[in-house]
Amino acid sequence: MNLRQSYILLQDLKFHAFHGVLPQEKKTGNDYLVSLRIKYDVTNALTSDDVNDTLNYAEVYQLVSQEMSVPSQLIERVGGRIGDRLFRRFPTIEEIHLKIIKQNPPMGADCEGAGVEFLFERSLNK
Secondary structure (H helix, E strand, C coil): CCCCCCEEEEEEEEEEECCCCCHHHHHHCEEEEEEEEEEECCHHHHHHCCHHHCCCHHHHHHHHHHHHCCCCCCHHHHHHHHHHHHHHHCCCEEEEEEEEEEECCCCCCCCCEEEEEEEEECCCCC
């Protein structure tokens, strides 16, 4: 068997956070959904059955939760911090597909959410 790619998925993590440029967003906050698709080498975990040979998704969640709790004006900034911390903490991560959605954003539109989506790749020189 030849494994070509492997990913860990965390779908629609729910957070209440205080990101935004409007005073009301800083005071009452908004609800957010965060999803990640993280590419990494799972080869050793296929046979070892050892959590140390994979990405511990509970630890990934804790890191994301910590960054979501830091108020920022832009969710782009939050996404950048999440990507940076994940790459620094987990050297086996090759790329991160990250989506952050602000539910019911205060923009005068009837929509489920607005957000940002990133595809970060590990820099070869870092």
